[in-house]
Amino acid sequence: MAKDSPNIVVVSGGLRSPSTTRLLADELSAQVSANLPNANIDMIELRELAHPIADAMLSGFPSGALAQAVESVYASDGLVVVSPTFSGSYSGLFKSFFDILERERLTDLPTLLAATGGSSRHSLMIDHALRPLFTYLGTAPVRTGVFAATQDFGGHSSAELGERIHRSVQEFTRAVTASTRDPQAFEQEVTPFTELLARGD
Numbered sequence: 001m002a003k004d005s006p007n008i009v010v011v012s013g014g015l016r017s018p019s020t021t022r023l024l025a026d027e028l029s030a031q032v033s034a035n036l037p038n039a040n041i042d043m044i045e046l047r048e049l050a051h052p053i054a055d056a057m058l059s060g061f062p063s064g065a066l067a068q069a070v071e072s073v074y075a076s077d078g079l080v081v082v083s084p085t086f087s088g089s090y091s092g093l094f095k096s097f098f099d100i101l102e103r104e105r106l107t108d109l110p111t112l113l114a115a116t117g118g119s120s121r122h123s124l125m126i127d128h129a130l131r132p133l134f135t136y137l138g139t140a141p142v143r144t145g146v147f148a149a150t151q152d153f154g155g156h157s158s159a160e161l162g163e164r165i166h167r168s169v170q171e172f173t174r175a176v177t178a179s180t181r182d183p184q185a186f187e188q189e190v191t192p193f194t195e196l197l198a199r200g201d
Helices: 020-035 046-059 064-074 092-099 125-136 159-178 193-200
Strands: 007-012 040-045 078-084 110-117 146-149
Touching (some): 007 020, 007 046, 020 040, 020 110, 020 146, 020 159, 040 046, 040 064, 046 064, 078 092, 078 125, 078 159, 110 125, 110 159, 125 146, 146 159
Parallel strands (some): 007 040, 007 078, 110 146
């Protein structure tokens, strides 16, 4: 049975402040909140975790604020991800964050895919890059992705973008509401640090 107060995590991979990626993440968050008024929404700004993410890539485990962000994703009932487009794909920081997650803990997690870029010519990156990544991670991406080009901001948002946001959020809302996924069912015992070091060797 779906939760009355689902936990929704929004991951924004923007590298600048302010960024169009964060603007799109905020818009999607607001739309999800309107559709799921009892939801608990947690915004994760990867820019603020860049150094801890790099450390975790080297050490094999997250700590501090990054560990809290990772646990928030694991405990979520729905995931919204937004990445800027670099060379036709997601950013390295965005990929690094998801590289440190245990994909078994993401199984069947309803996920809304979104991206930003300088031109609408990059819109296919959602289906060519983001969707394969999250399918590999075992999540359950909704059908409609959201891509916003630079011209869609600053008061020039297109009707088509608004429609895609509406449609995607509707699909996401239905997926979260219908999901029988229990985040606790995927919890694993904490691996001792000495074992993690041995794996690295």
